[in-house]
Amino acid sequence: MIRVDHAEKTFRTKKVIDDMSFVAAEGSIVGLLGANGAGKTTLLKAMAGLLKLDRGAITIDGKYPGLPARAILTYSPDLDIWYPWMKLSDAMRFLKDVYWDWDDSKAQHLLDFLELSQETVIAEASKGTKAKMRLLLALSRQSKYLLLDEPFSGIDPFTRKLIAQAIVEDFMEEGQTVVISTHEIAEVENILDEIVFIHEGKLLLKGNVETLKSDKNKSLLEIVEEVYDHARL
Numbered sequence: 001m002i003r004v005d006h007a008e009k010t011f012r013t014k015k016v017i018d019d020m021s022f023v024a025a026e027g028s029i030v031g032l033l034g035a036n037g038a039g040k041t042t043l044l045k046a047m048a049g050l051l052k053l054d055r056g057a058i059t060i061d062g063k064y065p066g067l068p069a070r071a072i073l074t075y076s077p078d079l080d081i082w083y084p085w086m087k088l089s090d091a092m093r094f095l096k097d098v099y100w101d102w103d104d105s106k107a108q109h110l111l112d113f114l115e116l117s118q119e120t121v122i123a124e125a126s127k128g129t130k131a132k133m134r135l136l137l138a139l140s141r142q143s144k145y146l147l148l149d150e151p152f153s154g155i156d157p158f159t160r161k162l163i164a165q166a167i168v169e170d171f172m173e174e175g176q177t178v179v180i181s182t183h184e185i186a187e188v189e190n191i192l193d194e195i196v197f198i199h200e201g202k203l204l205l206k207g208n209v210e211t212l213k214s215d216k217n218k219s220l221l222e223i224v225e226e227v228y229d230h231a232r233l
């Protein structure tokens, strides 16, 4: 379980995470939703141990982010982290050398499904292809916790839906917990179990997607838009 407990983070004078608390239960897919600048990446980085909170705490199965939790968590950032000369095969080899949970057969399956070539130089690939490569590199590890920052950004809407569904049906590990930050609410609402909707660092709405939808008799996008409009008044 990932537990976020009264998390706070300020950059210079701006509070970008403000007294945030929620839980990502084991085996669930949680959508971290919010407009540009809401604080999604900051929160994911704090979960991954890449930045320190000013107040509050995050734990992953009771362990603090960073080194203690690294063996059970994969963080896939929304940017290129590879050297410009690296081919997809170089990045795959690197991760295989570093992580014991790299799964060769899953990587091969993902190469076929996402129609990727190992020979492609990552820096030279299109935006959509880079996004698919990031997904392959993240999903080929069998880690218990998976943090995906904007995994569908740059992928066309038709393919997005297909990939989102495949993540759940074909590529998720048993009991794996996935946190996905995204703006693409309509395309992913079918795969999400829970949502955490944030705005300017504050938590506006959290809950089970099916319960929220049946309580309000609306789509997830409509519910989130309503809450967002209300918060901006």
Ligand SMILES: Nc1ncnc2c1ncn2[C@@H]1O[C@H](COP(=O)(O)OP(=O)(O)OP(=O)(O)O)[C@@H](O)[C@H]1O
Residues within 6 Å of the ligand: 011, 012, 016, 034, 035, 036, 037, 038, 039, 040, 041, 042, 043
């Ligand atoms: N290192 C930093 N120094 C100063 N401010 C920062 C830093 N990183 C993020 N911020 C600010 O924190 C706020 C939240 O940024 P964050 O990247 O977490 O938002 P986001 O929800 O991921 O946005 P987007 O959807 O546009 O990617 C923004 O106002 C951003 O400018």
